[in-house]
Amino acid sequence: MNPRLSVVMPTFNNAPFVEDAVESILTQDHDDFELVIADHSSSDGTWEKLQRFASDPRVRLLTTEAGGGAERNFNRVSAAAVGEYVKMVCGDDLLKPGVLARQSAILDDNPDAVLTACPREIVDARGRTIIASRGLAGLTRAMPGNEAVRVVVRSGSNQFGEPGSVMMRRRELEEDGFWFFTYPYLVDQATYCRILMRGRFVPDLTVGAVFRMNGGQWSVALRGSQAEQVKGFHRWLAEHHPDAVSPIDERIGNRRAALMAIKRQVAYIVLRNRMR
Template sequence: MRTPRLSVVIPAYNNGKTIAETIRSILADGGDDIELVVADHSSTDDTLEQIRQFASDDRVTILETPSGGGAPRNWNRVTESARGELLKLVCGDDIVLPGTLRRQMAILEDPSVSLTACRRDIVDAEGKVLFSGWGLRGIGRRMPGHRAVRAAVRAGSNLFGEPASVMMRRSALEDAGGWRSDFPYLIDQATYSRVLFQGDFVPDLATGATFRMSATQWSVVLVRDQATQAKQFHRALHAEHPRAVSAVDVMVGNVRATLMARARQVSYWMLKRRMR
């Protein structure tokens, strides 16, 4: 069995309306030296049936994850089944734009780079672009990974973007202990940070993915909980890496996390009214 250079993994859950488009975007961009691992986490819609239409492609592996364990269980399930040197996780309602996989694989040919991330378009449930070229604010150049982590802490937000924007070295993710589950709302940023302490960050300055907003993101409680976990995460990073993330960084980042949460809630409210 061939060993792919890149593993793209999709932890799917109730993505019946979008998963086929997500898979097609990856297979069309990947070529023959990738594998695609998709795990359905006991969906209650037709997600699994939609996935199975791609079973004849020998690049595709289809798994079923029993219910329970939340997102970390399925994210780690697909990741542990990956065989490639490089890894990219894509959620089942997001899209990889043409050229992204090749561009990011080329960046990671440098063994000192542990992670790259691109800009993305934010789209609504129907795929209409709401914000274009979003991301990489303040991290638009190569830098040691710990500096990129510090920049994100001080910004009070995930500067790297959702998983479809990111590609990393699989060995670095394994050394980091897999997807971090102690901050569920920050599972992506918290994991990126552990990976980035192992190497450099190099941005992919193109817009390479789409992130689909869902109605659940408009919850006041959710946004408040995200801000609370961001502050806890900042303090944990300071405790683990005090020379990289200072107490002042945490203080600045916590204030900005609160402000970002309020701004995000206002934005979601305005978008919800616009989309009625």
């Protein structure tokens, strides 16, 4: 019989963090889940560190051939999942205790909900807390999916959070062709938004994930590229889902996204100085 929940982890050169990431999943109190890990031809010993978990019956270790970028590994590991629900945890992030059971129960209790998300803690590369709780601004109640999408577009920021914050119905992810990489800097938010056009959003108000921030994710080069991709994605939503995103929503979201890009650059500078 298939497990109720699949946790999927794409890894690539995560050797310093991957064991902690896996342990944060395997120590969860959920009693019916699998962990599928696909390593994308890491060269730093990530694959070797994963072998210590190979004997756990809940764990499946896969390899992904080099090339194709993150899209190839995200989709490979997600396509291997068999559970009714799916949560992705990247190889340098962590889960807080209890989040798998709590979010599974939310989806169990709300059969018309396609996705739930929780606030996350943001830490630096050394695990020191930068922000204790972030996310879900405007999303603290259950609502139709298109309404949740509108809230996030108007905020100019991904209030759903990184993949570790989110649990969704695997069928909806699969029917949408897995991860939506047309706008790669927004792949998580863009994927959630497409899924939410199929059903309701129900929040998980407890901090349940830890996102590790580092200079490579928050580089100065990201600022201009991300702002342009945000505009492109908002335009895509307005064209394909006008019931969710109006031209006014699009304009408000674009202005706020530009401000967020500046804040990200400041955050990168602060992080870089902190790590010296």
